[in-house]
Amino acid sequence: MGLRTLEEYVSSLQDDRAVYILGEKVEDVTTDPMLEIGVKTAGIDYRMGEMDDFRDLATVTTDSGEAISRYYYVPKDSEDLLKRHELMVTATRLGGGVIPFTKDVGSDAMNAVSIVANIMGKSEYLERAEEYRRHLQKNDLSVACAMTDVKGDRGKHPSSPEQAHPDYYVRVVDRDDKGIVVRGAKVHITAAPYCNEILVLPCRNLSQADADYAVSFAVDAGAEGVVQICHPMDRGPGALEFPVDMPWRMHTDSLIIFDDVFVPWERVFLCGEYDAALHLVYNFAYIHRHTAASYRIPMSEAMLGMAYAIAKYNGVLRYAHVRKKLVEIMIYVDTLKSMANASCINAVVHGGLPIPNPKLSNIAKYHFANNYHNCVKALQDIAGGIVVTGPTYKDYMNPEEKPYIDKYLGGTADVSTEDRLRMLQLIRRVFASDLGGYSEILALHAEGSLAAQELMVFGESLAEAEEYQKMAEMAAGIQVDTPPTLPEYEKVYKALREMRD
Numbered sequence: 001m002g003l004r005t006l007e008e009y010v011s012s013l014q015d016d017r018a019v020y021i022l023g024e025k026v027e028d029v030t031t032d033p034m035l036e037i038g039v040k041t042a043g044i045d046y047r048m049g050e051m052d053d054f055r056d057l058a059t060v061t062t063d064s065g066e067a068i069s070r071y072y073y074v075p076k077d078s079e080d081l082l083k084r085h086e087l088m089v090t091a092t093r094l095g096g097g098v099i100p101f102t103k104d105v106g107s108d109a110m111n112a113v114s115i116v117a118n119i120m121g122k123s124e125y126l127e128r129a130e131e132y133r134r135h136l137q138k139n140d141l142s143v144a145c146a147m148t149d150v151k152g153d154r155g156k157h158p159s160s161p162e163q164a165h166p167d168y169y170v171r172v173v174d175r176d177d178k179g180i181v182v183r184g185a186k187v188h189i190t191a192a193p194y195c196n197e198i199l200v201l202p203c204r205n206l207s208q209a210d211a212d213y214a215v216s217f218a219v220d221a222g223a224e225g226v227v228q229i230c231h232p233m234d235r236g237p238g239a240l241e242f243p244v245d246m247p248w249r250m251h252t253d254s255l256i257i258f259d260d261v262f263v264p265w266e267r268v269f270l271c272g273e274y275d276a277a278l279h280l281v282y283n284f285a286y287i288h289r290h291t292a293a294s295y296r297i298p299m300s301e302a303m304l305g306m307a308y309a310i311a312k313y314n315g316v317l318r319y320a321h322v323r324k325k326l327v328e329i330m331i332y333v334d335t336l337k338s339m340a341n342a343s344c345i346n347a348v349v350h351g352g353l354p355i356p357n358p359k360l361s362n363i364a365k366y367h368f369a370n371n372y373h374n375c376v377k378a379l380q381d382i383a384g385g386i387v388v389t390g391p392t393y394k395d396y397m398n399p400e401e402k403p404y405i406d407k408y409l410g411g412t413a414d415v416s417t418e419d420r421l422r423m424l425q426l427i428r429r430v431f432a433s434d435l436g437g438y439s440e441i442l443a444l445h446a447e448g449s450l451a452a453q454e455l456m457v458f459g460e461s462l463a464e465a466e467e468y469q470k471m472a473e474m475a476a477g478i479q480v481d482t483p484p485t486l487p488e489y490e491k492v493y494k495a496l497r498e499m500r501d
């Protein structure tokens, strides 16, 4: 089949999948008033493949002459990773700060599955991973990655008898010569209601007692026993807000219940190998944190754009403390960009696949998440209290109120009151609303909580820290007998010893 059109993607979702939102079963996700926004957001990936300006970025022609989505192409080097990075950033800019999320995250998971199949060296897993990648390439499918289990008591292992029941983590409950039956639930799964497939990964390290929970597989989103419960999503400016002639993009994240779902062996990528679960978790996290850093770039650019605009509109751009706050956001944006780029340039090879540098990707994601609230604070401070106390569009359209609003809610003379109110409305919508709260939680938790990145940065920095310790000890005049382990320190260490002698 090869590349699909946007229309083909949309019609592929018109099946009898079990999706619920606001207490009702959804008849058709493509026409549901909320979910259709998600379908359009995910559809950007397909639209890009149809547009002359973006086709080369969104697609790759393989050596055999077949055009496939760039997401399902196996990266060969840093250049390929940078192109993929550019694709994610561009797609997110087209989504007004929201990434399509249906091939990027799915291919992150696909690549992690390939890496771990390679590390394990089991031929059946290698063949299945390869076959699954072909399936995604040939049919140009959208794939959600379901990693986060509902977990129950976070302090207990999945199989612990102290968990209230054994299904807080997805597990294998039956198997025969045709496949396995899985039970459990994954939570917060972005875009899954309008994906074709769900690729499931374990979400933590597992012990031998947890072997049934060491399971990775892919299923059709409409498979029997797969039930999704979605949270409502922001539908863009409503009747009380100034109309905006730009498309509104957003996603839902669903609770996916696997109610004894059958999975054929061809789609099983891990089953019982508890000691490989952490490899899968880590390799997905390494890759996906770079994806996260990439799609946060347009979001942070938008934040800077709003802060800068409202500083001008309010006539406060020249004040030192306002500039300091803008500089804070400027540094935030460019540090994120640099780190995301650097992680592609300093790629490493895992299980035969080049991936963005794990340490730098984690630092990029941590930087974004850990500083997001401070940047929001800077923007809110610059914008003023009117962000939350301003009149509505309805008031502005009332001829009795409009002259007052025009006269008293202006800013600098070169900006109309309406434009100022429009910018304030955008700031309110993105940073001081339900959506604003959602985005703050998203920054902290999506792609793993801060502690998860701290853990990885610590682990990935240890070899260097050991080396720095030796240098510090030498500088302190402490006898250092162990030679360096990192090649770049070998000559320096030798030379320093010689110079000292």
Ligand SMILES: Cc1cc2nc3c(=O)[nH]c(=O)nc-3n(C[C@H](O)[C@H](O)[C@H](O)COP(=O)(O)OP(=O)(O)OC[C@H]3O[C@@H](n4cnc5c(N)ncnc54)[C@H](O)[C@@H]3O)c2cc1C
Pocket (backbone or CB within 6 Å): 105, 145, 146, 147, 148, 151, 154, 155, 187, 188, 189, 190, 191, 253, 441, 442, 445, 446, 447, 448, 449, 450, 451, 452
């Ligand atoms: C908007 C959004 C979109 C998301 N999209 C996806 C998606 O598409 N696919 C997907 O698989 N996941 C997705 N996630 C899930 C995301 O990865 C998790 O939210 C994140 O890993 C935190 O898990 P949790 O929400 O269950 O929080 P919790 O596990 O309850 O964590 C809360 C706090 O407890 C700490 N904690 C929890 N367990 C432990 C422990 N054992 N030891 C020490 N500290 C612990 C955490 O570090 C954190 O500080 C999404 C999340 C959000 C918010």
